Structures are given as C-alpha cells and as structure tokens.
Amino acid sequence: MMEFFNNHKKLYLTALGLFVGLTILVAIMPAINNQNNNSPLPNAEALSEEAIQGKAVYVSNGCVACHTQQVRNIEMDKVWGRRPSIAADYADNHRTDFWRNTATLMGTERTGPDLANVGSRQPSAAWNLLHLYQPRAVVGQSIMPAYPWLFEEKDELEEGDVEITVPDEFRKGVKGKIVATEDAMHLVAYLQSLKQVDLPEAMPAPEFLYKRQPKNIADAAAGGGEDMGLDGAALYAANCQSCHQANGEGLKGAFPPLKGSPVVTDDNPELLINIVMNGYDPRPEYATMPAVGANSNLSAAEVAAIINHERTSWGNNARKVPVAEVQKIIDMLKQTAKK
Missing domain, CATH: 1.10.760.10 (Cytochrome c-like domain)
Structure with a gap:
C-alpha cells in the first residue's frame, strides 16, 4: 500500500481515472440523457x-x-x-461556438x-x-x-x-x-x-410547492370583500411599480401617471381593467403598456387588489371595486375578444 502512495505515477493516474469516471457518471451521462429525452416545446421560437x-x-x-x-x-x-x-x-x-458553451x-x-x-x-x-x-x-x-x-x-x-x-x-x-x-x-x-412558452394541453403544468393562502381570504370572500384579502400594494409593486413608480406619478415622457388619472378614478372601472388585462397603446409620448394581467395570468381577485390600491392611493379617492364586478368585466372582455 505504501508503495502505491509513494509512486506518483500510479497515484496521479488513479486520481485522474476517478475524476474522469465521476465526470462521465455525474455530468456527461445525465446531460446526454437530458438531451435525448427533451426537445423544445411546440410553440418555442428560435432566437432571432x-x-x-x-x-x-x-x-x-x-x-x-x-x-x-x-x-x-x-x-x-x-x-x-x-x-x-x-x-x-x-x-x-x-x-456559442466550439470553445465557448454559454448555452x-x-x-x-x-x-x-x-x-x-x-x-x-x-x-x-x-x-x-x-x-x-x-x-x-x-x-x-x-x-x-x-x-x-x-x-x-x-x-x-x-x-x-x-x-x-x-x-x-x-x-x-x-x-x-x-x-x-x-x-x-x-x-x-x-x-x-425570454418568455415562458405555454405547455401543450396534454402536458400538465407542474404546480408550485408550499402554496401560501392569502390572508383572511375566507372571511373576505364570505363578506363579499373587494380583493379577497390580497395585498394590493405588494401586487402593484410586483406588476406595475417599475413603470408607474411607487408614488403613482409615472415618468414624464415615458410612463403615464396614475395619481389623479381620470381612467383610474372613473366610477366605471371597465377601461382600467381592460388596460390591466390587455395592455394599452397610448398617446405617442408614452411607451406601449404590455398586457400585464394576461401575461401574468392574474386572477380577478388579484386585479381587484391592484386597481383598488391604485384607486385609493396618492390622493385618489374612488370606490373600491368588488371581485365579482371585476370578474364580470374580465369575462365580458374575453367574450368580446373572441368575436
């Protein structure tokens, strides 16, 4: 045994063999298996x-x-x-090429x-x-x-x-x-x-683990609450704030303000909900707004929480819109889009 450890050639070749063997078993074979058993999704588009x-x-x-x-x-x-x-x-x-991976x-x-x-x-x-x-x-x-x-x-x-x-x-x-x-x-x-492609209908989408229930959702639903207990400020921050800013004032010449906006505070929230769900191609001085609601698959309760935050913040003082009303408008918009 000591002769083995004293022979640097044997020691080096043994270590190299173990390294190569483990690399094949742990990295190369699983990669080849992945490559052979997975293909691009049907609706995936190649990079331009x-x-x-x-x-x-x-x-x-x-x-x-x-x-x-x-x-x-x-x-x-x-x-x-x-x-x-x-x-x-x-x-x-x-x-990227023969020498560089970065796939x-x-x-x-x-x-x-x-x-x-x-x-x-x-x-x-x-x-x-x-x-x-x-x-x-x-x-x-x-x-x-x-x-x-x-x-x-x-x-x-x-x-x-x-x-x-x-x-x-x-x-x-x-x-x-x-x-x-x-x-x-x-x-x-x-x-x-960089967009997630929709899975084929025959392929069930994996579910997110460790789901968290919205706070007080049962009480809010039973009482006909406006937003099912969801945090409108947090949802606004995640979906809208990057353009319209935390203060609702937007950016001059780029993104319109929500503070004092007649669209936001209108008693009829149909146009506001349509913009949230389907996006908006506004006046030339503003950038095109994406279809935030559709792209993020927002529920009626989440949309209600977002617009109610917008309608009651930064000095805005419009009525809160119940989830049922939001759902009715979303269903109507979907039916209109099919025609």
Whole structure:
C-alpha cells in the first residue's frame, strides 16, 4: 500500500481515472440523457439574429452574475413566471461556438430579479432601454449598475436612431439626444425573447410547492370583500411599480401617471381593467403598456387588489371595486375578444 502512495505515477493516474469516471457518471451521462429525452416545446421560437447578438452582449456585460433564468418549483418564485421551469425550456439552447458553451444562462444568484419570463413581464423596449441607461430612473431602490456605454449622445437624430427619454435628474449634464447603440438594441431584443412558452394541453403544468393562502381570504370572500384579502400594494409593486413608480406619478415622457388619472378614478372601472388585462397603446409620448394581467395570468381577485390600491392611493379617492364586478368585466372582455 505504501508503495502505491509513494509512486506518483500510479497515484496521479488513479486520481485522474476517478475524476474522469465521476465526470462521465455525474455530468456527461445525465446531460446526454437530458438531451435525448427533451426537445423544445411546440410553440418555442428560435432566437432571432438580433437576439443571438444580444445574448453575447448579456454575457460580455456579466448580467448572468446577478440574474437567474430559472423559475424554481416553489411558491415564492410564482412572481417570476406562470409555471416552474422544465428541461424543455432550455432544449433549444446551443453552444456559442466550439470553445465557448454559454448555452444556458440559468445563473446561480438573484441579486436582481429572475429573467426567465421577463419578455412577457416587461416587453416594453422603452422601459428596458431606460433601465439599462439608468436603472434608478425606473426603480428607485435598484442596485443594478448603469450601462451608459451602450448609448451615445447626438445633437441630431439620424434615420433609424432610437432615442430614449431620460428624466432631467439622470441626464448628468447631457444636453443632446441620448440614442441607443446596436448593442443596446440587441440586448433588449434578447431580453424580450425570454418568455415562458405555454405547455401543450396534454402536458400538465407542474404546480408550485408550499402554496401560501392569502390572508383572511375566507372571511373576505364570505363578506363579499373587494380583493379577497390580497395585498394590493405588494401586487402593484410586483406588476406595475417599475413603470408607474411607487408614488403613482409615472415618468414624464415615458410612463403615464396614475395619481389623479381620470381612467383610474372613473366610477366605471371597465377601461382600467381592460388596460390591466390587455395592455394599452397610448398617446405617442408614452411607451406601449404590455398586457400585464394576461401575461401574468392574474386572477380577478388579484386585479381587484391592484386597481383598488391604485384607486385609493396618492390622493385618489374612488370606490373600491368588488371581485365579482371585476370578474364580470374580465369575462365580458374575453367574450368580446373572441368575436
């Protein structure tokens, strides 16, 4: 035995053999099995050329260090996607080239939010560009670094230029027009491509584990409560605050204010609910709003909690809308859309 330990060649070759054997058993064989037994979902779309280039920008700027792309199978991850991620979600990813893998960018740490479904949660190019230029312009408490090198200053716009609207307090002496570079547009194209694909009807969606019941839901339902006991402020923060801001004042030239908005405070909430569920293509001075309700599969109770928060905050003083009324309007909107 001592002869074995004293023979460096035998010791090295044995250790190498164990390492190679374990690598084959623990990493390579399971990977091959995954590859052979999983294929892209039927509705999955391949990355466009712009998105592929954007993925390279994502990698080169170290975005994977702070963002994951995996919705875990626990209730607290429900805010990031409509269902837990499955192997098929990553089956169409390919190596960058022979020397570099970076096929999947699942990440290991969430300093920032998960991006597995960010293309559905936040599809607005205007929001994404402003967020890249200065994150704190849209999320006041953000610790994400700014990426001003993805933009350039111009005195006059040229054909094809995409200008971003930056609030005065974040321009830092820039007097010209702030224009997105090709790298910025490619990165946004990649972010917009990150969407969870609907599973085929024959494939049951995995359920989130450790579900938490909304507080006082039974009492609220029995009493005909407005929002079934859900936390409207928290739901607003998760789904609306990044654009309309915590104070409801929005961002001038980018996202409209909810504070004092006649749409928000109208006694008939049909238009407001329609906007929440199906999005809105507003006046030219504002970015297009995504279909937050449909994209996040919000229930009538969740929509009621959100709009009631908006209708009673920042000086707004409109009546609270019961869940039953919200459900009736959502059903009507669905029927109208089918016609």
